[in-house]
Amino acid sequence: MPTVKQLDVQEFLDTRPFGAFHWKILALGLTVLILDGFDVVAMGFIAPAILDDWKVSHAALGPVLSMGLFGLAIGALVGGPLADRFGRRRVVIGAVAFFGVMSLLSAWSPNLAVLSVMRFLAGLGLGASQPNAATLASEYAPRKYRSIMVTVIYCGFTLGAAGGGFLSTYLIARHGWQSILVIGGIVPIAFALVLAVLLPESARFLTVRQGGRDALMRVLNRIDPSAVDPSTVFVTSERGHARRAAMKLIVSKPHTRVTVALWVGLFMNLMTVYFLNSWLPIMVKGNHFSMSDAAMVAAMMQVGGTLGNIVIGWEMDRFKAYTVMMTTLVAAGIFTVVLAKMSFVLSGLMSMVFLLGYCTNSTNTGWTAMAASYYPTEMRATGTSWMTGIGRFGAISGAYVGAILLGLEWHFLELFMFLTIPIGIATIAAYAVGQRDDTAMLAVLAREAEAK
Template identity: 40%
Template sequence: MEAFESRREPLDVRDIIDHARVSCYQVMIGVLCFFIVALDGFDIAIIGFIAPHVRSDWNLSVISLGPLFSAGLLGLMMGAFLSGPLADRIGRRGVLILSVVWFGAACLASAAAPDIVWLVALRFLTGFGLGGAMPNAITLTSEFSPERRRGTLLTLMFCGFSLGSALGGVVTAYLVAAFGWRGVLVIGGLLPLMLVPVLWFALPESVRFLALGKGNDARIAAILKRVAPDRAAADRRYLTSDERASDSPVARLFDPDYRRGTLLLWLAFFMSLLLLYMLINWLPFLGARAGLSLKQASVFAGLLQGGGVLGAIVLGILIDRFDAYRVVSAAYLVGAAAVASLAVADSALWLAAGIFVTGFCVSGSQVCANVIASGFYPTSSRATGVAWALGVGRIGAIVGSFGGALMLSAGWSNAALYLILALPATLSAAGIVFAGICRARTAAVSPDADVAMELNGAEAGS
């Protein structure tokens, strides 16, 4: 009788993942998501580096490049807003794979664009797929990561985006000479399509998502045997301490427990991505105006993402050990000072150092903001919470892209641009720190398991 009761006792999938060692299977999931976001970052970044060549081929004005940059970002925004709720309804795996197919095919088609109108339209479609891939890669990795290592594992995975963006700049500088700007888009489309078969056979569904439904016990057990073989069993029921929300995942973001924090996270994402995308898209032009060659400007822009890679790793380790909200807000403030210092840079070394520190603090903090968002919401609305924060951030990216075009066309100096860009970083810091205060207040009055367990990295790692 005792054995029968033990067999029927349900197991909490989150508890199994949190208390098990990180397995090779979880590392494999993180590596696959790393490649997805790396290709995501590559496809997003290349448009900024091929834009001067597109402009030259088609005799375009500087301001006409604004729609080219913004079309992809608009697609990213729409893809994020639609993919998050869909992934919370039908699962993360299917939406993620479909997104990779979509942006790969659309980028490949962009190489055949006959004019700027077609290129803008196809960049929008490319962005739509990219917008669905990133938040679901973040969510899937988060839900397979133990709480005590979530910050480190997620930031290591998301370094793929910064690495892909950096390679997009450095590699494009050499590929354009050999294959032209259309050849760069062909490569940007073929690489994700080549990854799809691997994802189809190797990528699992989130067990935390599966545990919200019924009839998935055998599927959950098969996956967990590869995560924690000593704790998974085929004859047990599986559940999660999260409850499936009765309302829509979007409505959950505006529950009294989450409403203020949601708006503050959106402020941080909006301002952070406004700053990053203005720099990503326009830094080659700013470098050229400062007297650098296009190749030198591309390398300088690569420093932004290179700093982001190192910053994400260092800050990811720190948020597993200290309060995540304080670490990230402090890094944003240092980033604000770094970007402002570019206004008075009087040497190439100073400019390079300032760009690197800006990338370390701002791009690295944006990665950690994704980690914060993934732990801010329960499983039933996690994909939506991450995706919508990124979607709002894409609105900021569009504003940054158009704003850069308008300010350059209006004759703003490099120094004036760098000074004004310190403001978004400062506001991002404010959004994160006040979101942390809202989170702490919610934890003090709510018994919700996610709030109690995921308040900050320090508690999780203790």
């Protein structure tokens, strides 16, 4: 009888060297996040031009900005379960095309009400594309490169945001604010076609769902030529739950505590970051600096965050992820207290904000890397996306809390001391993730295997 060739897909993917296939996945995921970053911050760049063009107040423009954030949150909550049911590839391609179309249509909005609806719809696509692109990349990444692959992909968001700033300076003066939305629509639509040709479905998803054998063979042979043939039997240590929704799985034992900790951690982290993103320039200006100085200080936070995204992924692949997260968050708390208690000249303030941005922005992506590494394939997209969606409400809260505290005339010191609260809670959440009971999870999987 011929010898049966078995291949453990999970082990195969975890142990392959990082090669051309992985660079392709990294480039595609990075580009998705660049397009996301450009589109998410587009309204911030064009808001002054809209105020001048339509002669509306700042208060009237507020719903347009907030509706995009709500769309991001809802898109993440919906996109994860869809990806765990229909595949990561379909959801990423569909989401990129969808937010491209909505952004393009936004350019012809006749009033703020229509623009608000269009930005909400664009946010749905943006919210679904981000975590699922990261999830797909994590499922192809070799084990020792998994965290850094996810965090590098999330660097695309800040790159897209920065690129949007440069393009806005050039385009708005020459072609009007609508040109930013047109570019933010046409490019994603074109890139969705590129994704349709180049982006493979997750091999782990295909294995767990026990479908698409031909597609699975093709993609594995791209990673390692001649790795499999028609006689290969694919196996995996992960089990599918055909009758259980992924949403129920992530909140069921043994995942309950980790799921809640991930939700709380990212919620508090994003509250901190969006508090600073929204109000740091005003805080700095109120501390006797000029508006141009305040803009430079705020920019340093983004520069620090981009570097931090890369470094924290490297650290998490080499040390315990929760230890890296806790250490970085504790450092963020220390820098926050130093900013509150000490007086700085401009160069010193820029340096301290760079370090704070390094810590707070990097831990944002660190939560995604932890979630992608923790959840099994059958619920990974849902677990990661729901964490992202819950976290987005933290971002919305951060912007509103900052407005309330500034309205109460809190000063520079008090505002920074307040930020130690969400940072402290996020640190506790990172510790809770590290105390997960892997023994209980293995016992559950063993019982399910026996039942089958």
